[in-house]
Amino acid sequence: MNPFASLRVPIERDEEMDAAELSPENYARVLADLSRINALTLAPRPTLGFLDRVRARGVGDRPWRILDVGFGAGDMLARIARWGDKRGVALDLVGVDLNRKSEAVAAMRLGARARLITGDYRALAGQGWDVILSSLVTHHMTAEQRSEYLRFMENEAARGWLVNDLHRQRLPFAGYPLLATLAWVDPIVRRDGQLSVGRSFRRAEWRTMLAKALPDTANECRIFRSFPYRLCVERVR
Numbered sequence: 001m002n003p004f005a006s007l008r009v010p011i012e013r014d015e016e017m018d019a020a021e022l023s024p025e026n027y028a029r030v031l032a033d034l035s036r037i038n039a040l041t042l043a044p045r046p047t048l049g050f051l052d053r054v055r056a057r058g059v060g061d062r063p064w065r066i067l068d069v070g071f072g073a074g075d076m077l078a079r080i081a082r083w084g085d086k087r088g089v090a091l092d093l094v095g096v097d098l099n100r101k102s103e104a105v106a107a108m109r110l111g112a113r114a115r116l117i118t119g120d121y122r123a124l125a126g127q128g129w130d131v132i133l134s135s136l137v138t139h140h141m142t143a144e145q146r147s148e149y150l151r152f153m154e155n156e157a158a159r160g161w162l163v164n165d166l167h168r169q170r171l172p173f174a175g176y177p178l179l180a181t182l183a184w185v186d187p188i189v190r191r192d193g194q195l196s197v198g199r200s201f202r203r204a205e206w207r208t209m210l211a212k213a214l215p216d217t218a219n220e221c222r223i224f225r226s227f228p229y230r231l232c233v234e235r236v237r
Contacts, residue, residue, distance in 0.1 A: 001194050003174035010139070010168060010205075011198035016188045018099075018140070026188075027101045031073035033185035037193060040183065043135060043164070044079040046226035050162045051083055053236050054131060057159070063090035064130040064159065069121045069149070070137035071095030074106025074114065081113045096121045121149075125156055132157040135164040139199040147213040153235070154214055160236040166200035167231035173197045197229070206233055 005011070016022070017030050038044070064084075068077050077095050084091040093114035095106065100118045107116055117124070132153045138146055153161035166172070176197060180190035201209075203223050210218040210233070221235045 001191070001198070003177070005173075005198065007168055007170060007173060007198060010201060011195065013195060013199070015140070015192040015195055015199075017192050022101075022188075024101045024104070026186075027099075028105045030186050030188050030192075031102070031105050033183075033189040034193075035073045035075040036183060037180065037185060037189060038075060038135075040179070041228060041230075042226070043230070044076060046224075046230055046232045047076060047133060047135060047162060047164050048079065048083050049226075050133070050160070050164075050232075050234050050236070051080065051089075051131070052087075053234075054160050055087060055089060057236065059089055063092040065092045065128055066094065066131045066133070067121070067124060067129050068093070068095040068114075069097075069132065069134040070140075071097050071106055071114075071116065072102055072136075074102075074109040074116070076133075076135050077106070077114045078109055081110070094124075096124060122152065125152065127156075128158075129156050130159040131161065133162040133164065136166065136196065138163050138165050139196060139201070143209075146209060150210065150213040154217060157235070158237065160234065162235075163233040164226075165231060166197050167225060167229045168197060168200045168202055169229060172229040201231065203231065206231070 066080060071077055077093055081093060095114055096117045096119060103116045103118050141149060173194060176194045177190055180193055206223050210221050221233055223233050225231055
C-alpha cells in the first residue's frame with residue numbers, strides 16, 4: 001500500500017486474514033506472527049495498565065469475570081492470566097471470537113486458563129461480567145457495530161471496559177512495513193498490519209463515537225495514547 005495514501009479518514013478495506021477461504025494452517029501462521037508483532041509493539045501494556053487502575057478501586061472477594069472480545073491467538077488472555085497471578089487477583093477468563101479457526105490456536109497457548117467460545121459476543125449478555133476488553137478489534141467493525149459494542153460494554157461490565165486499538169498516524173502507517181519485513185512475518189501480516197493502522201481512529205473520532213453511542217456517560221470515558229502507537233478508550237467504575 002502506498003505509504004503516502006490519504007489518512008484524512010479511515011481507510012475502508014477488508015483485511016486478508018478475515019477471508020473465509022484462508023486455510024486453518026495459514027491462519028495459525030498469521031496469528032503466530034501477529035502475536036510476535038504485538039509483543040514487539042508493546043500491545044499488552046495499555047491493557048495491563050487498565051487492569052491495574054481497575055484493581056486500585058478494590059479487588060473484591062470473588063474472581064473477576066473478564067471477557068476478551070476477539071481473542072485471536074489468545075496472547076492477550078495469556079498476559080492477563082500472568083497479570084492476575086502476579087497481582088494475586090483471581091480471574092475467570094473467557095474469550096469470544098467470530099472466527100472458528102481462532103479457538104484451536106488459542107487453546108494451545110492457554111490450556112485450561114480460559115474458556116474459549118466461537119460466536120458473537122452479544123450472546124453473552126447478562127453473564128455477570130466484571131471487565132470487558134478487546135485489542136485490535138474495533139477497527140474491523142462498522143460504525144453501527146462499534147456503537148452497539150460500546151453500549152454492550154457500558155451495560156455489561158461492572159468494573160470497567162477497555163478498547164485497545166491503533167492510532168491512525170502517518171509514521172506507523174508508513175513505517176510498519178519495514179518493521180514487518182525486519183521481523184520476517186507472513187506477507188499477510190505485513191499488508192494487514194499497515195491497513196489496520198489506516199482503518200483505525202483518531203481522538204476526535206472516538207469522542208464523536210462515544211457521544212453518539214453513550215450520550216449519558218461519554219464524559220466518564222477516557223481516551224489515551226499508549227506508546228508507541230496505540231489509541232485506547234477506557235471506562236473505570
